[in-house]
Every structure is written in C-alpha cells, then in structure tokens.
C-alpha cells in the first residue's frame with residue numbers, strides 16, 4: 598500500500614478506539630477491544646434499555662448495538678457508542694437511514710447475497726444522511742463449521758470505499774490471522790464468544806498486524822503500544838528460533854558452543870540485512886550474536902538438565 602493511500606484512509610472513532618488506522622481491533626464479547634449486542638436476538642422480549650444497561654454492566658469499553666426495529670433507536674442514541682446495521686436488514690433503506698441519522702458510528706454487515714455495489718450503496722445511504730463514520734463488515738454466511746467470508750470482496754470494499762473493513766468470524770477465532778493478513782482493520786466476533794476465543798483472536802490480530810500493518814503513532818503512549826505489538830511478534834519468533842537452534846545442536850556431530858559456525862552466522866546476518874536494510878549488517882551482527890548465544894546457552898542447559906524440559 599502506498600503511503601498516500603494509508604494517509605487518506607478514513608478512520609472511525611468508536612469511543613476511545615480508532616478503527617481503520619493504527620492497530621486492528623477486535624469487536625466481540627469480553628476480552629475484546631469493543632463489544633456489541635443485537636437486540637434482534639431477544640426479539641423484543643426484553644426492553645431495549647434493559648438489554649443495553651445489562652451489556653454496559655458486563656464490561657468496559659465501547660459498545661455497539663444492533664436495533665431490532667426503529668423503536669430501539671432512541672435508546673441506542675442515548676447509550677451506545679456505535680450501531681450495527683445487520684446483514685438481515687441492510688436492504689431496509691428506511692431503517693438504515695434512520696439508523697445513520699443517530700450520528701453514531703455505523704457498522705454495515707454485508708448480507709451473504711449482497712454484491713459489493715449493494716454493500717457500498719448502504720454506506721452511501723448513511724453518508725447521504727450526513728454520517729461519514731462508517732465501517733464495512735464482511736459477514737459471509739455462517740455454517741456449522743464456522744464462517745465463510747469473502748476476503749477478496751472485503752479487500753475490494755476497503756480499496757473502493759477507503760473505509761475501515763472488518764471480517765465477521767462468528768464464534769471461531771481460527772481465521773483471525775488470515776483476515777488480518779488480508780487487510781481487515783478489525784474482526785467481529787459473536788457477542789457470546791468465550792473470553793478465551795476473544796483473546797485468541799486478539800493475540801492473532803496483534804502478531805499478524807505487527808507484520809502487515811504500518812502504523813504512524815503520534816504520541817509516546819501510542820508508539821509504545823505499537824512497540825508492544827511488534828515485541829509480541831518478536832517474542833513468538835525468538836522462542837521458535839531458540840527451539841530450532843536447539844534441534845540443530847542435537848543433530849550436529851558437535852553441538853553447543855564447541856560447534857559454533859562463524860560462516861553460517863555471518864550468512865544469517867547478511868540474509869537478515871536484506872530485509873532490514875535500515876539496521877544493516879553492522880547493527881544486526883551484535884543483536885544476532887546475542888540471540889544465537891541465548892539459544893546455545895539454552896541448548897547446553899537443557900543437555901545438562903534434560904529432566905527439566907517440558
């Protein structure tokens with residue numbers, strides 16, 4: 598993606614959360630960056646105000662609400678941070694327009710039969726009501742084994758509209774990494790997803806997003822948060838690298854420090870410098886030396902105390 602495209606991307610503010618620029622977000626149940634509920638699930642059996650108050654009490658952070666009818670809109674306007682246009686009624690243009698007029702950020706889910714044009718037209722209806730805080734959510738179709746969503750369509754929506762896009766994973770975090778790698782600015786999970794699954798989606802989002810999303814933080818705390826995400830990815834890779842280096846120590850005729858191979862180590866640094874040209878070989882060499890030595894120490898410790906291995 599060019600820098601210009603990045604800067605021109607529309608971001609949507611959801612309470613204190615920004616969707617579209619910066620880190621990818623997870624909207625789901627507890628453990629997510631934001632939560633949502635659908636008043637349709639309760640079919641008017643529970644008054645809208647009661648449902649929203651209960652959802653608020655269940656956790657902090659931004660809350661999005663899907664109305665079950667126009668009658669729910671005043672309560673949503675009063676107490677939600679955003680509103681969901683559900684896949685089941687994205688073609689109800691009267692309700693879509695009334696929803697947009699609340700002035701809250703709108704998340705537009707794609708009905709599984711809707712084309713890209715129809716989907717973008719719904720965003721257009723919202724914009725026509727003066728609401729430009731629109732996110733597009735690729736929902737695909739739920740089936741017993743998970744969700745089928747169209748990542749190519751999601752990408753096209755992002756490119757064509759310049760708006761943030763989300764992928765609806767349903768209750769299964771398994772495709773979180775794939776969706777983020779495909780360019781999703783966030784993930785939607787079912788409101789009732791377990792905290793463990795929400796955290797798994799969030800972790801995948803952080804790790805993959807650290808590699809695929811360019812961030813331009815403008816404060817110390819935002820930059821530290823971004824560094825934390827990069828370090829999360831580094832930690833996973835360092836651990837994996839140490840395991841592989843340990844395997845090699847066991848396979849080589851002479852392992853550990855005694856079997857150190859300076860030629861191979863220089864190749865490792867040179868290859869890394871191709872991908873990290875700003876750091877370059879001179880700065881990478883001491884970093885990799887420390888990494889390699891940590892791996893060798895670990896391998897030697899494990900060799901002398903194999904019982905401690907897990």
Ligand SMILES: C=C(O[C@@H]1C=C(C(=O)O)C=C[C@H]1O)C(=O)O
Nearest residue numbers: 842845856857858861862889892
């Ligand atoms: C893993 C090996 O053993 C040592 C550790 C290395 C590493 O961590 O990359 C590289 C060369 C060796 O000094 C190897 O020989 O490949």
